[in-house]
Amino acid sequence: MNTKVIIRRLNTGVPGLDQILGGGLPEFSFNLIVGQPGTGKTTLAHQIMFALATPERPALFFTILGEPPLKMLRYQQQFSFFDLDKVNASIRYINLSDEVAMNNFEQVLERITHEVEAYSPALVFVDSFRSVMVESQQLREGPISLQQFIQQLGILLSGWQTTTFLIGEYLSERNPNPVLTVADGLLSLEQSIYRNSMVRKVQVVKMRGQATRPGMHTFRITASGIEIFPTALVRVDSGDMAAASGVLQNRVRLTMGIPRLDEMLGGGLPSGYSLLVAGPSGSGKTILATNFLSEGVRCGEPGVIVAFEQTPSNSWIRTLDDLIGKGQIGLINTRSLDLSIDEIVVNLTNLIHRMKATRVVIDSLSGFELAVAPTFRDDFRESLFRMVTVLSDLGVTVLMTSELEDRYNDLRFSPYGSAFLTDAIIVQRYIEVDSRLKRVMAVVKVRASNHSNEIRQFEITNEGIVIGDPVLDYEGLLGGRPTRMLDADTVVRGKP
């Protein structure tokens, strides 16, 4: 017979928090929420409290000095999670400033004990315990020390089977506090301002008994409260297996919606692949991406587009707008300059699940890089890798566009060195022929698949992209200034 204790895990009601905690909050745990002023500690505590408190699982919120309770109630009720019906029903606020003012931890402990015995709460919040620590510095010779106070509080609250949160300001490593050893869990919040953007991050420094998701996770505070965007997990076994040729043979090939392009890709784009379309401004990347999505709709494969580009009002974009308007394509459109890639990944993943999407377009990586907060730009490549891996794990087929200025002495596919991340690459370029700019396109790579290696001229017409025949009569195309080969006719214009 298995008699080991089973630790129940509570759903905190904070999007993303249960994931980074490793599956929820252990019941009866003694936790700290620390961070500098303004990082969202009290808001996080309130959001958890309002999500968890019920008449059967009541909560006590002790306020000690710090933020005046009137102000706290004034501001916290602005959040949509603040349910007035729970106040004084399943949530009680108790102010301990009188007891603290007496400079006596015993009084504070006695009052907390009294209230806990009277109310039998399942959840206890103390905001903020730093106030207690500050008082302790002024009262070195008190009846009990801070350490004893915290330990006795921990014993009391675990004896009463409460799940507890002590809220406090940042604890420096140089000044370790006894409270850290008593705590089962430690959540650290921080905010950083870099240039004109502000980024909030949370870290689970410690959570006894469960594997937490490591690292700093970005979060946002909106009218709904806190939403955490867990750093995307990269599965160890992802990638290589999927690309193995044996698996490829079983993959469905997706049609691109552009005549001749499927043929260039070796029969269409293998499902689950990521395709990078790189080219200079105006070369037709967005149109190609739009075709990919509208073809998906035609084939009953819903799509999602993450758009960072200004959308010119041409007929192709209107087609895209129509599909978005009809709900056949999902749109994440942002001009924000303080995003984290994880935020985009979370929003994108949710939208993919909601729409049951199988095709995803990110237009473009250049816009994406601009939209992420400057502090993340150093890690952009790594974050991009995580994003592509997450999307790959979801099984969707991804098309990313990348703005790439033409360099005729340098064959590159992405300014981020991200070409190796993708399974397939299409490159577009301008060439000069007879004092005119012409567009050419080539399939550079389709992992584990045959594909065309021809450079084809293409045009953008009202009907869309029209790919021509291979450019056989010119050479030096990639140098930007091709020369006609001897006895060659004019460049063959393609027929749709």
Add this chain to the structure above:
Amino acid sequence: MPTQGDFYSVTIQRMIKLRPGTTPDASMVAEATLNIWHRMAALLAPIIGTRGFEVLFNRSLQLTSRAFPCLVIIENHRDNAVLLANIRENLAAGTTKDAMEAGHALLVTFTELLSTLIGDSLTNRLLSPVWAISSPIPEQETEL
């Protein structure tokens, strides 16, 4: 359409007038006013702190005393018991009508002040036990 302020006003007025059928004198009105104060203090002080409650009440007193000179308390306000005794004494010294109007204005001002800070809904939520009573409370319950 009656406003939340009207609600406070009507409710507090009804409470100060004591039981239907009684004809209160000024001292009874003073007692009823302080009873309501005690009830409010008993409900709010544990949440917003004794000091937080006192600050709000003192501000209400200051605002109300502009229109009701009987609420101008010259003595030191720091001792709450002395302050309340003064209010009781001053209200009881005037006419019933004056006591009723001043006591009513003081409590309505306090409630409205609280409401501007934490909103009507939360104010009602926290003070609903006060509104629930229709008769003055026994003396032993008035201790803070």
